[in-house]
Amino acid sequence: MSETVGTAGSVPETRDTMLGLREMELNFGPQHPSTHGVLRIVLKVDGERIVSARPDVGYLHRGTEKLFETETYPMVIPHTDRLDYVAAATNNHAYCLTVEKLLGLEIPKRAQYIRIVLDEMQRISSHLLWLATAAIDLGAITPFFYTFREREVILDLFEDYCGARLTLNCMRVGGLQEDLTPGWLEKLRAFTEDLGSKIDEYEDLLTENRIWKMRTVGVGILTTERCIAWGVTGPPLRAAGLAWDVRRALPYECYPELDFEIPTGKNADTYDRYLVRIAELRQSRRILLQCCDWLAANPTGEIRGKVPRVIKPPAGDAYASVESPKGELGFYLVSNGGNKPYRLRVRPPSFINLQALPEMARGHMVSDLVAIIGTIDIVLGEVDR
Amino acid sequence: MDISASVLTYFLIPAVKAVVVVILVATAAGVLTYIERRTLAFLQVRKGPNRVGPEGILQFVADVVKLLTKEDVVPAKAQHFIHFLAPVLVMVPGLAVFAVLPWGPEFTMRIPGLGKITTAWYAADLNVSLLLVLAITSVGIYGIILGGWASNSKYALLGGLRSAAQLISYEVPMGFAVVSAILMARSLSLVEIVEAQRTHQMWFILPGLVSFFLYFVSGVAETNRIPFDLPEAESELVAGFHTEYSGFRWAIFFLTEYANMITISAIATALFFGGWLRPFPSVHALAFLDVVPPVLWYVLKVSCFLFVYIWFRGTFPRYRFDQLMALGWKTLIPISLTNLVLVALAALGGFRGLRILGIVLWGAAIGAFLIVTRLRAAKPPAAKTAPASVRARAAEA
Amino acid sequence: MSFWDDILLLDIFGGLKMTGRHLFRKADTVEYPEAAREPSDRFRGMFRLDEERCIKCTLCAIECPIDIIFIDWHNEKNEAGKNEKVLDRFDVDLKRCMFCGLCEEACPTNPKSIWLRTKTYELGTYERNEALYLDIRKLTKWDENVKPFTVVEPGEGR
Numbered sequence: 001m002s003e004t005v006g007t008a009g010s011v012p013e014t015r016d017t018m019l020g021l022r023e024m025e026l027n028f029g030p031q032h033p034s035t036h037g038v039l040r041i042v043l044k045v046d047g048e049r050i051v052s053a054r055p056d057v058g059y060l061h062r063g064t065e066k067l068f069e070t071e072t073y074p075m076v077i078p079h080t081d082r083l084d085y086v087a088a089a090t091n092n093h094a095y096c097l098t099v100e101k102l103l104g105l106e107i108p109k110r111a112q113y114i115r116i117v118l119d120e121m122q123r124i125s126s127h128l129l130w131l132a133t134a135a136i137d138l139g140a141i142t143p144f145f146y147t148f149r150e151r152e153v154i155l156d157l158f159e160d161y162c163g164a165r166l167t168l169n170c171m172r173v174g175g176l177q178e179d180l181t182p183g184w185l186e187k188l189r190a191f192t193e194d195l196g197s198k199i200d201e202y203e204d205l206l207t208e209n210r211i212w213k214m215r216t217v218g219v220g221i222l223t224t225e226r227c228i229a230w231g232v233t234g235p236p237l238r239a240a241g242l243a244w245d246v247r248r249a250l251p252y253e254c255y256p257e258l259d260f261e262i263p264t265g266k267n268a269d270t271y272d273r274y275l276v277r278i279a280e281l282r283q284s285r286r287i288l289l290q291c292c293d294w295l296a297a298n299p300t301g302e303i304r305g306k307v308p309r310v311i312k313p314p315a316g317d318a319y320a321s322v323e324s325p326k327g328e329l330g331f332y333l334v335s336n337g338g339n340k341p342y343r344l345r346v347r348p349p350s351f352i353n354l355q356a357l358p359e360m361a362r363g364h365m366v367s368d369l370v371a372i373i374g375t376i377d378i379v380l381g382e383v384d385r
Numbered sequence: 386m387d388i389s390a391s392v393l394t395y396f397l398i399p400a401v402k403a404v405v406v407v408i409l410v411a412t413a414a415g416v417l418t419y420i421e422r423r424t425l426a427f428l429q430v431r432k433g434p435n436r437v438g439p440e441g442i443l444q445f446v447a448d449v450v451k452l453l454t455k456e457d458v459v460p461a462k463a464q465h466f467i468h469f470l471a472p473v474l475v476m477v478p479g480l481a482v483f484a485v486l487p488w489g490p491e492f493t494m495r496i497p498g499l500g501k502i503t504t505a506w507y508a509a510d511l512n513v514s515l516l517l518v519l520a521i522t523s524v525g526i527y528g529i530i531l532g533g534w535a536s537n538s539k540y541a542l543l544g545g546l547r548s549a550a551q552l553i554s555y556e557v558p559m560g561f562a563v564v565s566a567i568l569m570a571r572s573l574s575l576v577e578i579v580e581a582q583r584t585h586q587m588w589f590i591l592p593g594l595v596s597f598f599l600y601f602v603s604g605v606a607e608t609n610r611i612p613f614d615l616p617e618a619e620s621e622l623v624a625g626f627h628t629e630y631s632g633f634r635w636a637i638f639f640l641t642e643y644a645n646m647i648t649i650s651a652i653a654t655a656l657f658f659g660g661w662l663r664p665f666p667s668v669h670a671l672a673f674l675d676v677v678p679p680v681l682w683y684v685l686k687v688s689c690f691l692f693v694y695i696w697f698r699g700t701f702p703r704y705r706f707d708q709l710m711a712l713g714w715k716t717l718i719p720i721s722l723t724n725l726v727l728v729a730l731a732a733l734g735g736f737r738g739l740r741i742l743g744i745v746l747w748g749a750a751i752g753a754f755l756i757v758t759r760l761r762a763a764k765p766p767a768a769k770t771a772p773a774s775v776r777a778r779a780a781e782a
Numbered sequence: 783m784s785f786w787d788d789i790l791l792l793d794i795f796g797g798l799k800m801t802g803r804h805l806f807r808k809a810d811t812v813e814y815p816e817a818a819r820e821p822s823d824r825f826r827g828m829f830r831l832d833e834e835r836c837i838k839c840t841l842c843a844i845e846c847p848i849d850i851i852f853i854d855w856h857n858e859k860n861e862a863g864k865n866e867k868v869l870d871r872f873d874v875d876l877k878r879c880m881f882c883g884l885c886e887e888a889c890p891t892n893p894k895s896i897w898l899r900t901k902t903y904e905l906g907t908y909e910r911n912e913a914l915y916l917d918i919r920k921l922t923k924w925d926e927n928v929k930p931f932t933v934v935e936p937g938e939g940r
Contacts, residue, residue, distance in 0.1 A: 026539050034620035048543065048706055075847040078882035137620045139611055139703025142801055145429035149810050156822075163824035163899060169882045177887065181823070204800040208793040211612050211702045366543070367621050367705045428801045432811045700801045701794075754790055761792075 023051055026366070030059045034137045034370045037380030041357070043369070050369060053361040055354055060384035068344040073099055073173060073311040076341065081167035083346060084382040086129050089122035089158075090324040092171040095344075097252055097320040098331040099173045100305075102313040110301035111175035112253040117188070117291045118161075118170055119322070120284040124195070125154040126325035126377075127277050127284075131202060134274070134374035138215050143202055150198050153191050160184055174307035185295055192288045199281050206274070216271035220360040220372035223268050230356045234327025234349050235280065236376065239265035239272040246323035260287050270375040277377075312339050326350050326377050346385060350378040393502065402508040406483050414643035415445035421643075421695050428699035449636065457632035464535040471532030472630070472637040478525040479641040479648070485514035486651045487576045489661045489680040506661070506680055510576045515563060518575075518652060519556075522607065525645070526552040529609075529616060529626045532638070536629035544625025547706055548616035551606055554713030555613075559603035561721035565596040565728040566656040569739055575652070579660030585736055586667035588659040591743030592731060594750065595724040597657040599717055601690075604649035606709070608642060610694055612701040613709060650690030651683075658686050821901045826881045828902035829874050831921040835895035838867040842885035842896050850875040851885060872921060876905070877914035 026043040029035035038059035044051040064083065068076050080095045081088040093115055100107065107115075128151045132144040155165040160181055162170040170176070206212045222232065224240040237244055243262040247255045263279030265272025315337040321330030327349030334343040353376045360372050419434065419442065426433025434441035459468055489506025496502055511517055526548060533545020567573055569589050570581035582588055590597050606613035617625030627638045654660060661679035665671050677685075704712065731742035812819055821827065843851040854870040886898045907913035 024539060033623060048547075071847055075845065075884065078847050078880055078884065081882075082880075135702065139614070139618065139620065140701060141425075141611075142429050142699050145431060146804075149430060152810075159825060160822040161824070163822065163826040163883060164881065167880065167882070169884075178824070201800060205700070205797050206702075209702065209797050210788070210793050211704055214708050215702055215705055365705060365707065367615075367618065367703075370621050424805075426809070427805050430804055430807055430810050432809045432813070435813075696798060696801065700797045750790075757790055757792065 028053075028366075028369065034133075035373065036133065036378055039354075039373070039378065039380055039383070041369070041373075043366070045366060048365045048367070050361050050364055050366065053358045053369060055357050057351070057354070057380075057383050060380045062385065064385045065344060065346060068341055070340065072339045073313070073341065076344065077171065077173075078167065078169045081169055082381055083348065083385060084126075084324060084326060084329070084350065084379045085166060086379055087122045087126040087325050088166060088168040089118040089170055090322050090329055092168065093119055094320065094322045094324070094329045095331050096171045096173050097322060098318050098333045099311065099313060101320045102316060102318040102333055102335055103173070103308075103311070105174050105305045105307065107175055107253070107305050108302035109254065110179075110295070110298060111303045111305070113291050113294055113298075114176055114180065114303065115171060116253055116255065116258070117288060117295070118158075118168075120287045120291070121154050121157065121188075123284045123325045124281055124288075125151045127281050128154075130277060130325070130374075130377045131274075134371070134377075135206065137370045137374040138212065140206065140212070143205055146198070146201060146205075150191075150195065157184065157188055157191065160187070172304065172307075173311055175302070175304035177304075179303050180295070185292055188288065189292045192285055192292065195285050196282070199278065199285075203278060207278070213271060215367075215371055216274060216375075217269055218267070219270040219364060219368045220375055221267070221269050222356050222360050226356065226359065227268075230359075231352045232327070232356050234323070234325070234353065234377075235273050235276045236268075236353055236356070237327070238262065239276045240268035241266055246321050246328050250321065252320070252322060258287050258290050270371050273375045310339055312337060321347065324349055326379070326382070327353055346382075348382040348385060350376070350380075350382040351385075354378050354383055398502070398504055399508060402504075403484070406508055407480055410480055410483050410644050410647070411640065413647060414640040415449060417643045417647065417691065418448070418639070419445045420691075421698075424692065424695045425699050428696070452633050452636040455632040457634060458629075460537055460629050462537045463629065464537070467531050467535035468629075469634075471528045471535060472634045472641075473528070474531065475525050475528030475641045476637050478521045479644045482518055482521050482648050483644075484508040485511055485517055485575055486648065487579055487655055487660055488651075488683050489678070505576075507576065510574060512577075513573045514575045515567065515573045515578070515652075518648075519560060519563065522645070522648065523552065523556060525641070532630065533616075533626035536626075538629045540622045540624075541626050541628045544616045544618075544622045544628070547622075548609065548626060550706070550710060551609075551613065551615060551713075554710050555603040555606040555717075558599050558713065558717035558721040559607065561718070561725050562596045562600035562603065563656065565593060565721075565725050566600075568725075568728050568732045569593065571732075575655050575660075579655055579662065582659045583662055583666045585739065587740065587743065588657060588662075588664075590657040591747065592728065592739040593657050594743070594746045595720065596728065597653065599721045599724065600653055600656065601649075601693075602717065603713075604653065605694065605697065606713070608645045608649055608694075610642075610646065611698040612703050614703060615706055615709060618703055646691060646694055647687065650687045650694070653690055654683060654686040821903060824899055825901055825903070826883050826898045827900045828898075828905060829876060829879075829916055829921060830897045830900055831872060831918070832895040832897075833869065833872075833918065833922050835891050835893070836869070836872075837891060837895075838869060839890060841888040841890060845884045845888035847882060847884060848878060848880065850878045869918060872918045874916040874921060875914075876916050877910045 023044045023046050026045050028041040028043050030038040030040040035041070040056040040059065042054045042056055044053075062082075064079055067079055071079065077092055077095060080091040083091045128147040132147040132151075135141075135143040158168055158170070159165050161184060162168050162178065164170075222230075222236060222240060224237070224242050226232075227237045227240050227242070233244065233246075241264050243264050245262045246252070247260075248262060260283045263276050263283060265276050313333075313335040315335055317332065317334045319330055319332045321328050323329075328347065329349055330347035332343075332345040332347065333341055336342040357372065357376065360376075361369050364372070422444070423433040423441070434444040437443040437447045459465060485507065487505075487507045487510070491503060491505040493501055493503045529548045530545040533541040533543075533548065536542075566578060566589055569585075569592060570578040572578055572581060578589075609616050615625075616622075617627065619625075622628070627635055630638060659666060661683040663671065663674040663677065663679075663682055727742060728739075731738040734741070838853065838855045840853045843849070843853050852871060852873040852875075855867045856870060857865045858868045860866040881898065883898045885896055886894055889896050905914070
């Protein structure tokens with residue numbers, strides 16, 4: 001162990017530790033089973049205790065924001081699918097909201113409800129994926145298969161609706177491209193009603209389990225103040241006790257008409273973030289049931305507003321955001337009046353939440369780092385863009 | 386006894402047994418990998434390997450062939466000799482232990498031309514066989530530490546260190562648990578311990594409830610299995626101590642892990658579950674159970690333990706390194722010491738003392754279990770449907 | 783209460799019960815080559831083109847976000863003496879396609895003349911440059927390149 005590998009420009013500090021031994025520099029990723037893609041973390045460890053952790057991002061950088069500037073407004077939507085590729089619907093939604101805001105478009109009610117349905121389905125599928133991977137990171141391999149069983153149903157529903165399972169491309173500026181297929185709503189309702197007992201199954205496996213609790217309680221604490229200082233949003237912020245949810249704080253579509261709660265935690269640790277996400281699964285289920293009722297009561301209607309044939313927003317800028325499964329996902333659009341965005345900037349929740357990693361990981365052990373990466377719920381497509 | 390007979394008894398038959406044991410163990414470990422994958426798959430509502438051979442039964446053969454023909458990569462800066470030595474150090478003790486495992490009682494068979502020969506379903510019956518088991522299995526850990534160190538990889542090094550710490554913490558409660566079984570049987574020989582359970586007319590699980598629990602938990606830890614699989618924790622250390630191993634050297638680590646699982650289960654069976662004896666060996670009404678040969682009883686019991694191993698893997702998350710140590714030192718060792726004193730006192734009272742201890746332990750456990758589950762059912766915890774905020778408040782109250 | 787739960791390992795047994803119950807459930811696996819899933823009616827799969835219906839407007843090529851549709855045409859006088867567009871080239875570079883479906887949406891003919899909504903997902907080949915570069919010949923052959931192959935007319939299933 002004489003040499004230090006890949007210090008990435010930094011001069012390795014040599015500091016004496018307890019036994020007069022040197023700290024070891026450990027490259028965590030980009031090829032590592034639990035970095036959720038190609039995240040690299042440069043760790044300095046004293047034995048197994050983390051002295052510092054520095055995330056090194058950019059392995060998945062594709063220049064998406066620059067690419068946006070070369071595409072006309074409708075052509076941007078497929079590219080937004082590839083930001084947070086496990087939650088494409090919310091990406092589409094945030095982008096469409098931004099353009100609609102600049103255009104001043106009115107969205108038909110039915111389209112709003114269908115959008116909410118897609119969003120909440122996406123939230124459930126993304127949280128299920130999170131639960132699966134977070135549990136696998138901590139060594140519990142079985143929840144993965146149970147959650148994927150349910151996620152599969154959601155993906156099938158997406159496929160029925162828009163023809164794709166992951167990169168949905170399901171929303172358009174001004175509304176939606178297509179209406180629901182016949183029988184889709186019934187399938188969704190059957191799944192949603194079934195989901196409650198399935199969530200109970202995951203909880204039976206994990207919530208009370210002593211090992212799960214030992215691994216998560218008190219790990220990676222990020223208090224409300226620090227969350228706000230870092231700009232952390234989404235479940236990590238809510239687990240710290242602040243009921244900030246874009247769906248309530250900056251309402252969009254018809255979320256104000258829907259009845260749901262914003263679950264919050266108390267201890268701001270990994271366990272509370274787990275509880276918050278599980279509670280969010282239940283809340284999303286509640287929203288879905290309400291939307292099913294509304295859509296069943298209003299089976300027909302416009303799904304696309306009065307969109308000009310060529311979308312040319314007036315010169316100016318707009319910012320709109322949605323509550324994506326990971327946090328506040330926003331798009332900031334600058335238009336010069338042409339048919340292509342002059343600049344389109346993404347506010348990626350994964351990236352901003354990831355910034356807090358060094359602070360959360362300091363002083364913990366290497367095993368906890370895995371839990372902390374898992375609990376932030378990053379998707380590298382969104383981090384690196 | 387003439388010379389040819391002693392050659393037969395002391396050389397030929399042990400040699401044949403040794404070869405048979407090695408082959409059987411290697412095959413059993415291979416089959417166990419298949420069974421584990423299949424069982425895990427059933428636990429996880431999927432199908433598992435089912436393509437190679439009928440129901441995928443030949444999957445492990447395919448795996449072995451693949452691993453044998455795979456390139457054997459050794460890192461450039463590895464300590465070559467020790468890197469080579471480590472799998473050997475792991476495998477030899479793992480197989481050697483099987484010499485003393487008592488799979489069945491003595492039996493007599495007639496070999497044409499040689500006459501009647503009395504032999505047994507074990508390769509050797511040492512009067513200190515339990516000591517031998519403990520001693521030899523601890524050697525295996527050197528292979529893991531050295532393999533981790535010699536790979537010249539930080540992940541492997543961390544895995545090796547974890548393994549060393551884990552072994553030190555869990556040998557102790559395991560040793561104490563074994564000692565309590567020795568106290569009950571008053572012998573160090575595995576064969577005699579099994580026979581003692583016949584003369585005591587009960588399996589030692591009755592007075593040894595706590596000892597068995599301690600032994601099994603430590604055993605899971607010793608074999609590096611979930612929830613104690615820290616040395617190879619996939620999501621943390623990539624593959625732990627065998628990160629830099631490939632091809633058949635890796636396969637040796639892998640197969641030995643499974644062989645060790647069999648060892649731990651086999652010893653647990655011998656110590657606490659009556660070895661090759663049928664259930665309730667003294668009850669004549671159950672004599673029809675003798676239809677099943679003793680070896681099959683043994684295999685059946687061992688299989689149950691192996692299933693529990695797999696079941697654990699399918700259910701639990703993994704402990705953290707320091708938590709594992711804390712569990713070993715702060716929980717298991719005090720419990721094992723207390724248990725040892727209890728068992729020793731009961732053993733003073735001989736057969737009756739052990740029986741009383743057993744009845745008290747089992748009565749207390751079952752009674753407490755019934756009461757607590759009853760209380761739980763009467764007062765349900767905070768509704769699962771409540772949001773986390775509500776639940777956090779409820780937990781506080 | 784929780785002390786006794788701890789001693790009796792209730793959480794451990796609860797978890798074991800949970801997974802144990804799944805031991806006897808039927809596997810959800812679809813064993814692929816023998817049993818394949820039928821894609822939905824709107825599934826976005828392999829490209830196909832109806833050359834006769836196509837009016838050579840090139841809207842699909844314009845709308846494609848990654849410019850993988852290449853269309854060349856020239857004018858020819860037909861029997862009535864009118865100018866008629868004739869295709870020189872209609873290529874789709876499928877290996878770069880991201881299956882967004884914007885080309886099909888942009889097609890002005892009714893029914894559409896370019897399809898992405900075919901129920902084909904078995905696009906694996908041993909040689910991608912040839913097999914996944916679709917020229918007009920491959921685009922208009924309905925059954926040969928990939929099987930099973932069923933086409934959903936746009937408008938159906940809506």
